[in-house]
Amino acid sequence: MSEPSRAERKPQRSLSPIWIVPLVAILIGIWMIYDNFSKLGPSITLITDNAEGIEAGKTLIKTRNVEVGRVEKVNLSDNLQHAVITARMSPQAEDMLNADTRFWVVKPRIGREGISGLNTVLSGAYIQLLPGSSEEGNRRFEMLDQPPVAPPDAAGIRINLISQAGNAISAGDPVSYQGFTVGRVEHSEFDTEQREMKLRLYIQAPYDSLITTNTRFWSSAGVDMRLDSRGIRVKVGSLESLVGGGITFGVPDNTPMGSKANANATYTLFADEESANEGSFEQYLEYVLLVDDTVRGLQPGAPVEYRGVRIGTVVRVPWNFTAPQPNSLNRFAIPVLIRIEPQRFDNSTQTIDVDEWYARMERMFGHGLRASLKAGNLLTGALFVDLNFHKDVPPFTALSFVDTQVFPTTTGGFAQIEQKVSNLLDKFNNLKIEPVVDNLNKTLAATQQTMEKVNHIAASVDKLLADPATGELPASVNQTLRQLNDALEGFSPDSEGYNELTKSLARFEKLMADMQPVLRTLNDQPNALIFDREPTQDPQPKAAR
Structure with a gap:
C-alpha cells in the first residue's frame, strides 16, 4: 500500500499575464483622451x-x-x-x-x-x-449684421465725419472722388445728445493720399435738381449713388491741396457741393439789411453780388424780425442777415484783417454803395442781393441793429419798375389831350373822305369791268397781236418782201454812190447847174526856205 501524497505549498505570482491586455487598453484610452x-x-x-x-x-x-x-x-x-x-x-x-x-x-x-x-x-x-x-x-x-467694409489692418485711412444736415447715409454707402468709388462708409450712428450724425469712413490705398487738411465732404444724391436765382441746375450722380446715395469729396477751386490728413481726423459733412465750397470761406463780415421791399423769393444761401460777381451770401431771412429797429427809421423794414466774404475776391484761404475791411466798406458807403434786391430768375421768382454805387442817394449814417452794423439799402427790382410806371402815368396825365383829340378827329374826317373817293373809284372800275365791250377787249387785243405777228413774218430773211427790200436798199446805195460827185460839185460851186464850172489852177509847190 502506497503512502498518501502530501500537498506542497508553493508561492503564487501576484500578477497574472492576462491583466496585461486591459492595462494596455486603459493606457491607450488615456492616451486617446489626452490626445483628443x-x-x-x-x-x-x-x-x-x-x-x-x-x-x-x-x-x-x-x-x-x-x-x-x-x-x-x-x-x-x-x-x-x-x-x-x-x-x-x-x-x-x-x-x-x-x-x-x-x-x-x-x-x-x-x-x-x-x-x-x-x-x-x-x-x-x-x-x-x-x-x-x-x-x-x-x-x-x-457678431456683425453685415460684412465689414475692410479689415482693421487694411491699407488706407479711416476718418470721421459729423453731419447736422440729416443726410440718409448708412454703412456700406460709397465714397467717391470725381465719380470713382475710393472707399465706403463703415459705421453710421446718430448722437441723440448732440443731435448730429456721426460717420466713420474708410478710404482704401492708394486713394488715401487724396484726403488732405483742405478736403471738403458732401452728400452725393443720385439726382440734384435746383431752381434758384441762377436758373435750373440738374446733376446726376453714378448709378450706385442714384439708388442709395453716398459721399463725395474734393478740394475747393483755387484752394491749396493742404497736407496729408492724419488717421481718425474729423471733418464736416455738407449737404451739397455748393455748401462745401461755401464752408471754405471762414472769415467774413456780417451786416444786416433793412429792406423796405418784399423779400418773397429771397432764400438763405442766395448770393450777394457786386456787378455780377458773387462776394457774399444771404444767411437768414428774416433775422430777429421782432427786435426794435433804429430810432432814426420811421418804417417797419424786414431785417436780412448777410455775409461779405473777402476771401472770394482772390479765392484764397489766407487770414484777412476784418477790422480793415469794415473800415473799407464804411468808406464805400460814403461814396454811394447801396444794397438792393433784384430778380435773378423770372421763372422761379428767386431774388438775390445786388451791391452797386448809386448817385443821388441820402448820405450814409452809421446804424446798428441787434449789435450788427446796418448795410445801407435802396429800392430796387420791382419797386423801381413800379416807380417808373407811376412816373410814366403821371406824364400821361400831364399831357394836353384835347388838341391831340381835335387833330385826330380832323385826320379821321379826311380819312373818311379819302375812303369815299376810293369807294367811288372802285365802283367806276366795277362798272367798267361789267361793260360787254370790256369783255371783248382781250379778244381784240389777241387778234391785233396775231396780225402784227403775220406782218412781222413777212419781213423774215426767207420772205419775198424781205428780198425786195434788200434789193431796193442796194439800188438806193448805188444811186447815192453815183450822186457823190454831183453833190461834191454843188457843194463847191452851188451855181454849177446854171454856169460852167470855173477851171482850177494846178497846185504850185512851195519853195524851200
Whole structure:
C-alpha cells in the first residue's frame, strides 16, 4: 500500500499575464483622451440678434474658406433678447481670437454691389471669421449684421465725419472722388445728445493720399435738381449713388491741396457741393439789411453780388424780425442777415484783417454803395442781393441793429419798375389831350373822305369791268397781236418782201454812190447847174526856205 501524497505549498505570482491586455487598453484610452483634449481648440461665445441659418453641429466657422471651427450649441440668452452661440475652434485659430476679431454670417445677400453668398445656397450658411491685430485676447464676441467694409489692418485711412444736415447715409454707402468709388462708409450712428450724425469712413490705398487738411465732404444724391436765382441746375450722380446715395469729396477751386490728413481726423459733412465750397470761406463780415421791399423769393444761401460777381451770401431771412429797429427809421423794414466774404475776391484761404475791411466798406458807403434786391430768375421768382454805387442817394449814417452794423439799402427790382410806371402815368396825365383829340378827329374826317373817293373809284372800275365791250377787249387785243405777228413774218430773211427790200436798199446805195460827185460839185460851186464850172489852177509847190 502506497503512502498518501502530501500537498506542497508553493508561492503564487501576484500578477497574472492576462491583466496585461486591459492595462494596455486603459493606457491607450488615456492616451486617446489626452490626445483628443490636447487637439481641442478654445471655446468661444458669439452673440447675435438672429441665429437664422445656424445649426448646432453643422454650421462651420471659416476664414479664407478654411474651416477653423464648428458651432456646438445655439441657445437664447437669459433675457431672451439675443441668441448665444457656443463654438469650438481649432487650436490653430487660437492666435486669431483677439479684441479686433470680427464674425458675421455668410448667406445670400442682395446689396448695392450686387449679389453675394450664392455658394451657400446648396452648402448652407457659415460663419466668417476676420482675424484682428490686437494683442488683447478675447473669447466672447458680438457678431456683425453685415460684412465689414475692410479689415482693421487694411491699407488706407479711416476718418470721421459729423453731419447736422440729416443726410440718409448708412454703412456700406460709397465714397467717391470725381465719380470713382475710393472707399465706403463703415459705421453710421446718430448722437441723440448732440443731435448730429456721426460717420466713420474708410478710404482704401492708394486713394488715401487724396484726403488732405483742405478736403471738403458732401452728400452725393443720385439726382440734384435746383431752381434758384441762377436758373435750373440738374446733376446726376453714378448709378450706385442714384439708388442709395453716398459721399463725395474734393478740394475747393483755387484752394491749396493742404497736407496729408492724419488717421481718425474729423471733418464736416455738407449737404451739397455748393455748401462745401461755401464752408471754405471762414472769415467774413456780417451786416444786416433793412429792406423796405418784399423779400418773397429771397432764400438763405442766395448770393450777394457786386456787378455780377458773387462776394457774399444771404444767411437768414428774416433775422430777429421782432427786435426794435433804429430810432432814426420811421418804417417797419424786414431785417436780412448777410455775409461779405473777402476771401472770394482772390479765392484764397489766407487770414484777412476784418477790422480793415469794415473800415473799407464804411468808406464805400460814403461814396454811394447801396444794397438792393433784384430778380435773378423770372421763372422761379428767386431774388438775390445786388451791391452797386448809386448817385443821388441820402448820405450814409452809421446804424446798428441787434449789435450788427446796418448795410445801407435802396429800392430796387420791382419797386423801381413800379416807380417808373407811376412816373410814366403821371406824364400821361400831364399831357394836353384835347388838341391831340381835335387833330385826330380832323385826320379821321379826311380819312373818311379819302375812303369815299376810293369807294367811288372802285365802283367806276366795277362798272367798267361789267361793260360787254370790256369783255371783248382781250379778244381784240389777241387778234391785233396775231396780225402784227403775220406782218412781222413777212419781213423774215426767207420772205419775198424781205428780198425786195434788200434789193431796193442796194439800188438806193448805188444811186447815192453815183450822186457823190454831183453833190461834191454843188457843194463847191452851188451855181454849177446854171454856169460852167470855173477851171482850177494846178497846185504850185512851195519853195524851200
